[in-house]
Amino acid sequence: MRPLLLLLTAAVASLAAPAGAQVSGCDICHGKPDFKRVLQSHRTQSLYVTQAQIDSSIHKGKRCTDCHVDVTEIPHRKTPQPVNCVQCHYEGNTVGAPQGDMYQKFRESVHGQALAAGKPDAPACQDCHGTHQVRSHKDPRSQVARANIAGVCGKCHLEVYSQYRTSIHGVGLEQGKAEVPTCTGCHQEHGIRSHLDPQSSTYAANIAPTCANCHAAEGIVGKYGISSEQVGSYKESFHGVASRFGMATVANCASCHGVHDIRPPEDPNSSVNVANIPKTCGKCHAGANANYAVGKIHVAPRDPKSGIVYWVSSFFKWLTILTVCGLVAHIILDLARQVRSRRS
Numbered sequence: 001m002r003p004l005l006l007l008l009t010a011a012v013a014s015l016a017a018p019a020g021a022q023v024s025g026c027d028i029c030h031g032k033p034d035f036k037r038v039l040q041s042h043r044t045q046s047l048y049v050t051q052a053q054i055d056s057s058i059h060k061g062k063r064c065t066d067c068h069v070d071v072t073e074i075p076h077r078k079t080p081q082p083v084n085c086v087q088c089h090y091e092g093n094t095v096g097a098p099q100g101d102m103y104q105k106f107r108e109s110v111h112g113q114a115l116a117a118g119k120p121d122a123p124a125c126q127d128c129h130g131t132h133q134v135r136s137h138k139d140p141r142s143q144v145a146r147a148n149i150a151g152v153c154g155k156c157h158l159e160v161y162s163q164y165r166t167s168i169h170g171v172g173l174e175q176g177k178a179e180v181p182t183c184t185g186c187h188q189e190h191g192i193r194s195h196l197d198p199q200s201s202t203y204a205a206n207i208a209p210t211c212a213n214c215h216a217a218e219g220i221v222g223k224y225g226i227s228s229e230q231v232g233s234y235k236e237s238f239h240g241v242a243s244r245f246g247m248a249t250v251a252n253c254a255s256c257h258g259v260h261d262i263r264p265p266e267d268p269n270s271s272v273n274v275a276n277i278p279k280t281c282g283k284c285h286a287g288a289n290a291n292y293a294v295g296k297i298h299v300a301p302r303d304p305k306s307g308i309v310y311w312v313s314s315f316f317k318w319l320t321i322l323t324v325c326g327l328v329a330h331i332i333l334d335l336a337r338q339v340r341s342r343r344s
Contacts, residue, residue, distance in 0.1 A: 025074040026064045027051075040120040053132045085125045105191035121156070128152055146182060147173065153183045163260040179220045186210055204248040208234060211253045233298040256280055272297070 029035055030049045039045050054060060065071055067083045088097045106112040106125075114122035128144060135142035143152050150173065154161025164170040164183075172180035186202060193200035201210045208231075214220050216231040234240040234253070242250040256272055263270035271280045274293045282288035299306050301313035 026071075028074070049132050057130075057132060057134045058136055059132075059134060082124060083126070102190040105188075109190060109192045110194050111192060123156065127155075147176075149182045149184055160260050167258075167260060167262045168264050169262060177224075179214065179223075181214060185214075204250075204252055205243055205246050207252040207254050208240065208243055229300050229303065230298040233300040236301060237299075251284060255283070 026049070030047055033048050035047045037045055037047060054062070059067070068080050069087065070078075071080050086103055088095050090097075090103065091099055091101065093099070107116070111123050115124055130143045135145075137144045137146070139145060140147065142148065150161060150164055150170065154164075165174070169180050169182075173182055188201055193203075195202040195204075197203060198205070200206065212231045215226070216228050218228045221228055235244070239251045243252055258271050263273075265272050265274075267273060268275070270276065277293035277297075278288045278290055281292045285292070296306070299309050301309055304310050306313075
C-alpha cells in the first residue's frame with residue numbers, strides 16, 4: 001500500500017509542477033532537509049537534494065536516472081550504488097563530457113587503488129568534484145576551483161592542510177596570488193601517486209623538476225622578487241648532479257626547504273633560517289655546525305657575483321681547456337715528426 005501511495009504522490013507532484021521543472025518521485029524523500037544516512041566510515045551523509053542545486057551545476061537538464069541508472073523503482077528495494085561517472089566521462093564520449101585520460105590516471109593513482117581495494121574512506125570523483133552541485137573548475141564556487149582545492153583535500157588530509165595554510169604557498173594562495181601552487185600543482189590532479197613511486201611528481205628524484213616548473217620561470221617567481229638562479233645552481237651542485245642520476249637519498253629541494261610547511265628564510269620557523277641551517281643540514285651531515293650557515297647557499301659558479309667560487313671555477317675551466325689544447329698540439333707535432341722521419 002505504501003509504495004502505491006508514494007507513486008500517486010509523485011504523479012500529483014509532477015502534474016502540479018511548473019513547465020520545465022524536473023520534479024519526480026525522488027523528491028518525496030530527497031526533498032526533505034533532514035534526509036540522511038550514516039556511511040561505513042561513520043560519517044553522516046546528507047541525502048537532501050534540491051532542484052536549484054542541479055540547475056546551478058554543469059549537469060543542468062539531466063534527470064536523476066541519467067546518473068543513477070540502477071534506480072528503477074520507488075521506493076528502492078536495494079540501496080542505489082554510487083554513481084559511476086565513467087558512463088559519460090570517457091574518451092570519445094558523445095554526450096559532450098570532457099575528453100581525456102583522467103579516469104585511467106585515477107585508476108592508477110593512490111586514490112583509485114584505495115577505492116578498488118574497497119577502503120571505505122577512499123575518495124571517489126564526487127568527494128572532490130561534488131555530487132549534485134558539480135561546477136566547472138573555472139567557476140569560483142566549484143569545489144575544484146583553484147582557490148578551493150586545498151580545502152577540499154584538507155577534508156581528509158587535515159594535518160597536511162594545517163601545515164600548508166601557514167606556509168609561504170598557502171599564505172600566497174589566501175592572498176589571491178594566481179601563480180602560487182596548491183595541492184594539484186605539485187601532486188597533480190587525477191594521477192596522484194605515492195611519493196615512493198618513481199613515476200610520482202613528488203618522488204625524491206623528481207622533486208627538483210617539479211619545483212622547477214615554477215621556480216625556473218622568471219616570469220612567475222621574478223614578480224615576487226625570487227631569483228630563478230637557485231634552480232640552475234642546484235643542478236650544478238653535487239646534490240643536483242646526483243639527483244639527476246636518479247639517487248633518491250641525496251638532498252632535494254624539500255629536504256632543505258620542507259614539504260608542506262615551506263617558509264621564507266627570514267621566518268624563524270623556516271628550516272632554511274640561518275639559525276636552523278645546522279639542524280637542517282645535520283639530518284644528513286653529522287656534526288653540522290654554524291659554519292654551514294656562513295656564506296651563500298645556492299652558488300652559481302658561472303656567476304661573477306659568486307666571488308672566489310667564480311674565479312676558482314674559471315681558473316680550472318681555462319686550465320682544462322689549455323691543457324687539452326696543449327695535448328692535442330703535442331700529438332699533432334709528434335705525428336708530423338714521425339711522418340717526416342719515415343719520408344727521410
